[in-house]
Amino acid sequence: MLRIHNLTTEFPTRRGAVRAVEEMSLSLQRGQIMGLVGESGCGKSVTLLSILRLVARPGRIISGSIHFEGRDILSMAPAEVRRIRGADIAMVFQDPLTTLNPVFRVGEQIRESLRVHRIGTGRTSRREERETVLSLMKEVGIPSPESRYWQYPHEFSGGMQQRALIAIALACRPKLLLADEPTTALDVTIQAQILELLSRINSERGTAILFVTHDLAVASEFCHWISVMYAGRIVEQGPVDEVIADPLHPYTEGLLRSIPRLVKPRRRLSPIPGDVPDLIGLTNRCSFESRCDRRMPECAERPVSLVDVGGGRHVRCILYE
Amino acid sequence: MGRRNLFVWFVIMLAMLAGGIISGCAKKAEPPPSDQLRTLSFTIDCENYNKAVAEAVAQQLRELGVDVQVRVWGDWAVLKEALLNKEREMLVNDWGNSTLDPYDLLNPKFETGGRGNYAHYSNPRVDDLLKRGATGTDEAERERIYKEVQEILYDDAPWVFGYAMQEIEASRKTVQNWVPATDSRINLHRVSLTEGDTLVVGIRATIESLDPANHRNRIAETVIRNMFDGLVTRTPDGKVVPEIAESWEAISPTLWEFKIRKGITFHNGEPLTADDVKFTFDRIITEGGLGNGKSSPRKAGLLDPVTEVEKVDDYTVRFHLSAPWPIILQMLVHQQIVPKDYVERVGSEEFAKKPIGAGPFKFVEGKLDERVVMERYDGYYGGSPDIPGAGPARIKRAIFEVIPETSTRVAALQSGQAHIIQSVPPELVPELDKDPNCEVKTVEGTRVYFLEMNVTRPPFDDVRVRQAMNYAIDWDLIIEKVLGGYATRLNGPLLPHGFARHTGLSPYPFDPDRARQLLREAGYRTE
Amino acid sequence: MRGLRVLERILSTIPIVFGVAVIVFCVMRFTPGDPIDVMMGREGHVSQEQIDALRREFGLDKPIHVQLYMFLSRAVRGDLGNSLTKHRPVSALIRERLPATVELALGALVFSLVLAIPIGVISAVRQYSFVDRASMAAAFFGISMPAFWLGIISIIVFSVRLGILPSYGRLPYGLEPARVTGLYVLDSVLTGNVSSLVAALRHLLLPSVTLGAPMAAIVARVMRSSMLEVLRQDYVMLARAKGLTEWAVITRHALVNALIPTVTVVGVQTGVLLGGNMIVETIFSWPGIGRLAVDAIFNRDYPLVQGVVMVYALTFVLANLAVDILYTYINPKINL
Numbered sequence A: 001m002l003r004i005h006n007l008t009t010e011f012p013t014r015r016g017a018v019r020a021v022e023e024m025s026l027s028l029q030r031g032q033i034m035g036l037v038g039e040s041g042c043g044k045s046v047t048l049l050s051i052l053r054l055v056a057r058p059g060r061i062i063s064g065s066i067h068f069e070g071r072d073i074l075s076m077a078p079a080e081v082r083r084i085r086g087a088d089i090a091m092v093f094q095d096p097l098t099t100l101n102p103v104f105r106v107g108e109q110i111r112e113s114l115r116v117h118r119i120g121t122g123r124t125s126r127r128e129e130r131e132t133v134l135s136l137m138k139e140v141g142i143p144s145p146e147s148r149y150w151q152y153p154h155e156f157s158g159g160m161q162q163r164a165l166i167a168i169a170l171a172c173r174p175k176l177l178l179a180d181e182p183t184t185a186l187d188v189t190i191q192a193q194i195l196e197l198l199s200r201i202n203s204e205r206g207t208a209i210l211f212v213t214h215d216l217a218v219a220s221e222f223c224h225w226i227s228v229m230y231a232g233r234i235v236e237q238g239p240v241d242e243v244i245a246d247p248l249h250p251y252t253e254g255l256l257r258s259i260p261r262l263v264k265p266r267r268r269l270s271p272i273p274g275d276v277p278d279l280i281g282l283t284n285r286c287s288f289e290s291r292c293d294r295r296m297p298e299c300a301e302r303p304v305s306l307v308d309v310g311g312g313r314h315v316r317c318i319l320y321e
Numbered sequence B: 001m002g003r004r005n006l007f008v009w010f011v012i013m014l015a016m017l018a019g020g021i022i023s024g025c026a027k028k029a030e031p032p033p034s035d036q037l038r039t040l041s042f043t044i045d046c047e048n049y050n051k052a053v054a055e056a057v058a059q060q061l062r063e064l065g066v067d068v069q070v071r072v073w074g075d076w077a078v079l080k081e082a083l084l085n086k087e088r089e090m091l092v093n094d095w096g097n098s099t100l101d102p103y104d105l106l107n108p109k110f111e112t113g114g115r116g117n118y119a120h121y122s123n124p125r126v127d128d129l130l131k132r133g134a135t136g137t138d139e140a141e142r143e144r145i146y147k148e149v150q151e152i153l154y155d156d157a158p159w160v161f162g163y164a165m166q167e168i169e170a171s172r173k174t175v176q177n178w179v180p181a182t183d184s185r186i187n188l189h190r191v192s193l194t195e196g197d198t199l200v201v202g203i204r205a206t207i208e209s210l211d212p213a214n215h216r217n218r219i220a221e222t223v224i225r226n227m228f229d230g231l232v233t234r235t236p237d238g239k240v241v242p243e244i245a246e247s248w249e250a251i252s253p254t255l256w257e258f259k260i261r262k263g264i265t266f267h268n269g270e271p272l273t274a275d276d277v278k279f280t281f282d283r284i285i286t287e288g289g290l291g292n293g294k295s296s297p298r299k300a301g302l303l304d305p306v307t308e309v310e311k312v313d314d315y316t317v318r319f320h321l322s323a324p325w326p327i328i329l330q331m332l333v334h335q336q337i338v339p340k341d342y343v344e345r346v347g348s349e350e351f352a353k354k355p356i357g358a359g360p361f362k363f364v365e366g367k368l369d370e371r372v373v374m375e376r377y378d379g380y381y382g383g384s385p386d387i388p389g390a391g392p393a394r395i396k397r398a399i400f401e402v403i404p405e406t407s408t409r410v411a412a413l414q415s416g417q418a419h420i421i422q423s424v425p426p427e428l429v430p431e432l433d434k435d436p437n438c439e440v441k442t443v444e445g446t447r448v449y450f451l452e453m454n455v456t457r458p459p460f461d462d463v464r465v466r467q468a469m470n471y472a473i474d475w476d477l478i479i480e481k482v483l484g485g486y487a488t489r490l491n492g493p494l495l496p497h498g499f500a501r502h503t504g505l506s507p508y509p510f511d512p513d514r515a516r517q518l519l520r521e522a523g524y525r526t527e
Numbered sequence C: 001m002r003g004l005r006v007l008e009r010i011l012s013t014i015p016i017v018f019g020v021a022v023i024v025f026c027v028m029r030f031t032p033g034d035p036i037d038v039m040m041g042r043e044g045h046v047s048q049e050q051i052d053a054l055r056r057e058f059g060l061d062k063p064i065h066v067q068l069y070m071f072l073s074r075a076v077r078g079d080l081g082n083s084l085t086k087h088r089p090v091s092a093l094i095r096e097r098l099p100a101t102v103e104l105a106l107g108a109l110v111f112s113l114v115l116a117i118p119i120g121v122i123s124a125v126r127q128y129s130f131v132d133r134a135s136m137a138a139a140f141f142g143i144s145m146p147a148f149w150l151g152i153i154s155i156i157v158f159s160v161r162l163g164i165l166p167s168y169g170r171l172p173y174g175l176e177p178a179r180v181t182g183l184y185v186l187d188s189v190l191t192g193n194v195s196s197l198v199a200a201l202r203h204l205l206l207p208s209v210t211l212g213a214p215m216a217a218i219v220a221r222v223m224r225s226s227m228l229e230v231l232r233q234d235y236v237m238l239a240r241a242k243g244l245t246e247w248a249v250i251t252r253h254a255l256v257n258a259l260i261p262t263v264t265v266v267g268v269q270t271g272v273l274l275g276g277n278m279i280v281e282t283i284f285s286w287p288g289i290g291r292l293a294v295d296a297i298f299n300r301d302y303p304l305v306q307g308v309v310m311v312y313a314l315t316f317v318l319a320n321l322a323v324d325i326l327y328t329y330i331n332p333k334i335n336l
């Protein structure tokens, strides 16, 4: 249902263009949960924003296509994109506190999502809308929704705020949910509840989820498929269990080594040395080369492309070419 | 002590005296060597409206090597306090002299301890002459006295004698038969319009009151004078002529008799008689005369010598004076006759709200800091027969609008909202001259401008420095460049068209060499 | 609940107003210059006895603390005394002129908000565009331009050169509408007097613009920067992600948030508006309390200065109170 092909998004800066996303390709089936994993700053959020064409100026999408249910979002008229936003594709943001508008009541913010896409299609009364909102709030697990409806965001706890955001996203029964690190800002127990909520939504409603996280452990528990990003590019892609069990790309391997829960006994916990490279002026050569423990002289010399290694798995590394 | 001793003492004294004279002569003949000369340095004070002149003066003095600062004071009251404390050095100042009589100018400015004597000038001979001038009644004698005062002041130079400002006012071309008056009153009695019948005058400040006995302000008088007449009035060029009084006679220096014109009525139709005249003045000279324990502010300095106003018959009154008062006629111009019955009936407060007079216009409505509206009084007796054009007013309605900001007043005239405006600053005259619908009119004013020097402290305790200042300033240039030419040079303290002005004195010439010499003699460095 | 709090706040302003009055009382008394002296003119030669008599009449011969006590004890009863120069009760003088000042202040407020808020928003939305650069340059101009200069220039341009607007006053003679509130614009509307309304608005325009210009400039700049800040916020992104049009995103979600700092600035600027009105009322011959104050200060009319300053203080405090109340409506996090 969603097919991203060769997406490149760029931010012009004074020092040159930052390619936040480069030649990104990704596809997602109905009802699937795809994890998008990578260190922070590698371009995950920009990918999501690109899908809804919400990349803030001066950033812009340079090339590529994003087909949603057969139509290319990138070539749609702005009004058409708006019709998709919130209705077919909804988004859950990372920080619930700053994402809810502080001056409006929570219930009204949820109701607004309903309103936006009801224009022209049958008049629903305010009362009916409120009923819908209340049941949505109940569905995402907000207790006593009748009184919560009239509260302001600052009167909600972090977990409740995130539930409210999910309710906003679910209001129009979207087919695809873009979840940008929805649990990062929450503490661990709440995190688990939210993940549970999301997977329930996925199974009950059949909503596909593109789930962004920098936490491979979370991704491994929650997702069906996984895409690993590094410096704006996909470096490895495949079914989650296989990628975890047998990482192909040295970067994925490194990521797995740095996560305590996933480290096999007797192996040492070790962070990846070095820093994410500057995204300015990157070439299409391997950008992980400088931090790679299996680097070869060839790495710095020629471009690498994403290679299909069979079994739905892809990897971008000179070792597999 | 023997004779010899006395003789020795005498010789010693003589020697000392001689030495003193010789050293004095030496000092006069030869200024101290240049390494002993000091720089002359002082501050010129002024208020904002005199700033341009102060700056020009400072500029000219700097060219002589004098170190001059200009200090502009925002508030006269503060400056005055400093002046009275004798703290200041030189002041750009001005003094109004609407009676055109020296009594009103020389006495307050040069008498020891005089109210306006910010030079702190004190000279027994001048004091004596001024006292005689104030009480004498013989015109020729007074003229002689004041001429002598002018000669003394010319040499003593407590002022740098400056200029008399001309009054600059302006009107639309549609306004006929209007000339500005030397005392800056705007009398609309004889004025007519070629277009419309409502005339709007832009005046420069809030009107204090519409009660002729309850203000202290020329603006109020300007407005009031169109609704009220006085015993006498003044022609535009300053001569006193009969108005409500048809004639007068000084029975003695302290007793004056006035005959009142018959057939004059107030705006409420009641006839004006000696009772009203007596009432008018009693209200002012009696303590608490305004009622409610309030006294009129129009006595002090304006009617002090009047002790009693006596009704002789219905159309004759006599003024009893405590001392001879040479300027009585000039001063009576500033008092207007009010209706006794009406004022007694409604009280002073109500009277000020709805004034009734015997002048050419009757009151319609008034907000004192906004506007006063008046309409022609058809029963008017016609005003002074000595000024051409007597009869009822020609315009139907007159409106005095308060427009304090000068530029706005000029704009109001140019845009046609006003027909006559008061007080046009010289710098805006060219703008009005260009406007084909407007006309600028000038008249010799009643205000002299001068630099007042504090004679009680250095550097101006030295008459040579004061004279040097008089030679050092090129007033003609300042009049030309700063004042747009709208001023007349003074040869002393008195107005060019005032009474007793000394025509034998010529203004201090602009003579920088003479100024330098005097300054060097006084011990100051020059360039 | 809110009503009670508001009442409490209003009552708590009374000491402030009195404090200001006492300070002004003292400042005026210690400023050189004497009301009687000023009253008698610079050139009248008046004797000391005459001056003393007048001082007695106005109670100025008493020691300062006695005068202060008399002033305060009368003031609590609502009696501000009599003007020394205008010979009428101060409260009556203020009451007469207040509507003119209020009308001008409202005109300036409306002008500055109506102009500045859209400009601030457009400048932020189209940051670095021509519109943005032009209006920010104008705003810089607006802040640094003295009201005096702006007033004179606008009179010269609009009433002298173009002849389309009057140069002074509130209304020409004969056009005053029947008095309801004293605000000519409002009264003309209430009494259905169209010719008065048109004339009143024409007279109000230039003074309002002159008085409101600095405020408009400041509000536009604050509005722009707070809007830029708000546009970066996640909730604006969420609003877009909901599928709202850009117009709705800006006017509904961003504007309200961006108004929060603006409201504070408007409250503070009310003081500036009051200060500026002395100059503007003088330039445009506007018969309000600003001009009353100017006259009173130069005449050392103590009771009148005190009265006017108390009105200023009260207005300032009330404006800030109004802002605080408004604040609780637009910012739910704040309680009174």
Ligand SMILES: Nc1ncnc2c1ncn2[C@@H]1O[C@H](COP(=O)(O)OP(=O)(O)O)[C@@H](O)[C@H]1O
Binding pocket: A011, A013, A018, A019, A020, A038, A039, A040, A041, A042, A043, A044, A045, A046, A047, A056, A059, A279
């Ligand atoms: N508004 C912006 N202006 C400039 N650069 C940006 C902007 N937003 C994102 N970037 C760049 O894009 C890169 C990817 O950002 P993002 O997608 O937010 O990372 P993450 O993977 O943590 O979500 C960042 O390293 C940053 O340099």
Ligand SMILES: [Mg+2]
Binding pocket: A041, A044, A045, A046, A180, A181
């Ligand atoms: Mg992110």
